Amino acid sequence: MEGLLATIYAAFARYLAWGLALCLALASSPPSEAATALANAKSTFIESLLARMTVEEKAGQLLMRFAEAEPPPQIVLDAVAAGNVGSVFAHPAATPAQLRTLQQHAVKHSRLGIPLFFAGDVVHGRRTIFPIGLGLASSWDLDAISVSARVAAREATGDGLDMTFAPMVDISRDPRWGRISEGFGEDTYLVSRIAATVVRGFQGELGARDSLMACVKHFAAYGAVEGGRDYNSTDVSPLRLYQDYLPPYLAAINAGAGAIMTALTSLNGVPATANGWLLRSVLRQQWQFSGLVISDHSAIEELIVHGVAQDGAQAAQRALVAGTDVSMNDRYYLQTLPGLIEQGQIEVELLDDAVRRVLAVKYDMGLFESPFRRLSGSHGAAFSNAGLALYRAEARHVARRTLVLLKNERATLPLKRQGTIALIGPLADNSRDILGSWPANGQPSQAVSLYQGLRTALGDHAQLLYALGANIHDNPPAFDLLADNQVVLDPRPPSALLAEALAIARQADVVIAALGEPRGMSHEGASKTTLDLPQQQRELLRALKMTGKPLVLVLMNGRPLSIVEESQWADAVLETWFSGSEGGNAIADVLLGDYNPSGKLPISFPRTVGQLPVHYNTLNTGRPFIKERPSKYKSRYFDLDPTPLYPFGYGLSYTTxxxxxxxxxxxxxxxxxxxxxxxxxxxxxxxxxxxxxxxxxxxxxxxxxxxxxxxxxxxxxxxxxxxxxxxxxxxxxxxxxxxxxxxxxxxxxxxxxxxxxxxxxxxxxxxxxxxxxxx
Structure with missing residues (x-):
């Protein structure tokens, strides 16, 4: 015990002396020399530490282990103390106290006391949940998007995280892909501007207590998977790759992103995690990226299934040689790299370079100076979402700016605060799905449903009636296959639900139908072959139209939907995506005219799935279709208007x-x-x-x-x-x-x-x- 304490005190004294010397040097140096002194101090520190590490400890720094939502088991604590873990992917429910225990074992019980860094999925909020990516992009407001990222960073670092696996900047033009909800749409320029904004919002002043390092994903062209099917292959020409798909990643890197995540998919025949051209030629040489490259979950192990490695050793070798630094929740780096180096199959310099980048990231995060800097705040001792105040004003402000008015016949909106309003639909009083995909620590009990928002806004000025009307989806067996499938279905037959809704609608002066998808349908692994609303919901909307009452369709969804008929049935259509913790209040603000909608679509709405891909910035052809002058031998579908139902950049207002x-x-x-x-x-x-x-x-x-x-x-x-x-x-x-x-x-x-x-x-x-x- 005395020996351990002596080691700890010696390390502390060493860091203290280093910091004092650096401060003295900076105080007496001009700005350019000060920057050089900082860089030299960082390099000296890392090289000194690297020189004292064993090959096994180096391999351990490249392992990112998954932390479940329960106290770390002894086997994990032992692995951390042995130096076999370099970072931790923290489950959203993993508490700061649990993370602190892991960090204590790293800095107090491992031989060299190298701290861990903690990462997690903070995509559009940590506890205060903002609109999903497509929603944020619909604001076309970089200041509002920056607010959402800064709030997320404050909450995430308050909960002990050092890094987020965001932003997701994959360009996608195929709404069948479930993960399209996470991104910012179809356009390279818009997504690039947002990518840089989010990175700066997350990271703030790098190294500060509330600085959350950005890990940009998924490199590269994950959103171009064939058929919109998740994990499928991506095959695009190099010219299309450079022109359309790569710029958002570069914009994020130029904004200072500290890390980048490889895609799980193959790119032009080579899995991204083992793609040396992508990771070394493009990322390192052309773009001069010096940050960390992290594999997606189990991506190195999956190189075997991809068919580019015959076993774990070859998978590890191919990934490291290609340029993947950190292995997320994967065993093969730790198991095989020391042996591969001993056998001369990998140069130790490759391992050293990867470890340098891991140590550099930890240095930039300020963890060598203060390993518990993000684990010692007000949330560190006790962790209870219910007891933590949310940034509600910010969430409401941002959400209002993301809502897109698609149709407003006869000035149906805004609604008057009078008479009787019927609110019908499976998303009307749904505070779970309104949070959207990847809700991190967002709690349905803290989210405002549309019903709650309208009831509060109307007060005693109008009567608000409610009915479910239909279940949220029609195919429970298929839904069971989704990663996020926590949906409660009403056991009554559809006819009973519909009858109840029609009885309510007939009593009302105006009907609002809140329809769309459960959030699990717009998520990783949630690719679809159809973009139609579920049949029960379509039948509900058609029946509501037949009542003759003014009909407002409020959409909640994570992808563009095919709503040609639905948009004809409804007098007004408001696209709200999944609008987050304050979504119900924000939507009520727009429906009642307290806020004039200003959102614009960041992605085109197709008329049908057979039209995909549909996007505004197509190449011309030798025989382009001209809608005003139709003719036979042109590039078109003969059975469909080839234009989108709602084009990119479209959105109405209550004024003209x-x-x-x-x-x-x-x-x-x-x-x-x-x-x-x-x-x-x-x-x-x-x-x-x-x-x-x-x-x-x-x-x-x-x-x-x-x-x-x-x-x-x-x-x-x-x-x-x-x-x-x-x-x-x-x-x-x-x-x-x-x-x-x-x-x-x-x-x-x-x-x-x-x-x-x-x-x-x-x-x-x-x-x-x-x-x-x-x-």
Whole structure:
């Protein structure tokens, strides 16, 4: 015992002396020298520690172990004390006290006292749950998105986490994919802007107590899985990869993300976790990323099933050589790397490089200085979600900005606070599903359902009636296969539920139908072959329409749905996604006109699943379909309007906006210069409102075919009734560039279309010419 205490005191004295020396050096150095001193101190510390580690301890640093929601068993504590664990993937219900026990064993009982770092899935909130990714993206409001990330970071670090497996920046254009709910939509530019915003929001001042390191996922192109089927293969051309799928990851890295997670899928035939071209050539060499690469859950072991490794040793070898540093909940690094190095099959320098990056991340998190810095706050002693206050004002503010008004015939919305309102549907009084997928520590008991929100907002001014109307899904056996399948079904026959709903509807002046998906249907492993509403819900909405009462459809869902008929039946349609802890209050604010909706779609709504993929920024073809001039031999479906039901960037308001003609500062742009594109937006209605002015560009003739339009800027603007404002975008050379066939970023002279509008379909046009360098 005395020897152990002596070791601890010696380590403490060493860290104290190092910190004092560094402080003295920084105090007497100019800024540039101070930065160099910091980098040198970090490098010296890591190299000194690395030199004292055994091969087994190094391999242990590469293992991320899963922590269940119960006190750590002795076998896990022994593994930590032996130096066989470097980090912990913490279950949402793992308490700070449990994490503290693990950290104590790492720093007080292991030979070198190297602290653990703790990571978890904090995707759109920790305890205060904000809207899902598609919802956040619908705000087109980077400030609001930043607020959601900063709040999540404060709560997660207060619960002991050092890292989050977020943001998820996978571009996806196939709503059949369940994980589309986590991401930010179909557009490279919008997702890239949001990715950088979320990283900065999570991390804040790196190393501070409330700094939550971002681990960007899933590298790369996980959202392009074939058929929208989770874990399926991804096969895209290198040009499409560079042009569309890689930029959001790069944007997150340039914003300072400390880690990146590999995809579980293969990319062009090679699993991402063993893809040396992706992890070393692109990530390390081209992008100069120096942070940590973490495998997804069990991804190294799955290399055997992928068919690129014959056993655990070969799987570990392929992953480490390719550039995967940390093995998440996987046994083979720890079991096989020491032997592979001893046999000369892996150079020890490869292992050392990976361990350096693990130690560097822990250094940047401030864990060597203070291992318990995120485990010693107000939540460390006792852990009870019910007793912790939520950031309700922030959650309500952000949620309101994410709601998208898709239809509003005859000014059905906003509703008046009078008469009788019927609220019907399986998502009407549902405080569980409103939290959405990956709700972390969000508690249904703390979430506000739509019924609760409306009842509070209406008070005594109107009568609110409620009926379930239908069960949330029709296929219990299929639902049992989902990862998140905690749904309570009403045992009554559908006919009884429907009869009750119709009796309620006939008493009302207006009917609100809250329909959509249970959150488990928009989750990992929840791919679908249809985008229709469940049949019971469709029948309910059709029957409500037949009552002749004004009908408002409130959608709650994690993916675009095929709602051609439903949108015809309803007089108004409000897309709310899964809007989080304060969702019910936020939706009530919009339905009753206390907040004017301003959300815009970050993803296109298809008319049918057979139309997929449908997105606005397609390449032109030699025979493009022109809706105004239809003809036989064109790229289209003969049995369907090929346009989306609701296009990217679309969203209505309770007021109306108009746009002037588009003006350019010049129509001939010299190379290296920029121009200004200006337009006047006017609020022509009788109430204040916000809209998103969107800038699109098109390179008309290039060495490779370019999209018919690409988002290159946006501005959210608030206008009073009758107010006008001139909006100006700067178009520079960066906005005009693209990757050529050799994957080189270039800008070519020629004609460009400039388009500005309030969605991706209804646009004002102008044109300019980018001049050649010699002109």
């Amino acid at each position: 906006f108009s746009l002037s003609s588009l003006r350019l500062s010049t129509h001939q742009l010299p190379p290296g210069q920029s121009l200004q594109a200006s337009i006047t937006v006017k609020n022509q209605g009788s109430r204040s409102g916000e809209t998103v002015v969107q800038l699109y560009l098109r390179d008309r003739v290039a060495s490779v075919s370019r999209p018919i339009k690409e988002l290159k800027g946006f501005r959210k603007v608030l206008l009073a009734p009758g107010e006008s404002r001139r909006i100006t975008f700067t178009v520079d050379q960066t906005a005009l560039g693209f990757y050529n066939q050799d994957l080189q970023w270039i800008t070519e002279p020629g004609e460009f279309d400039v388009m500005i509008g309030l969605d991706s379909q209804h646009l004002e046009h102008a044109r300019f010419e980018l001049l050649e360098a010699s002109r």
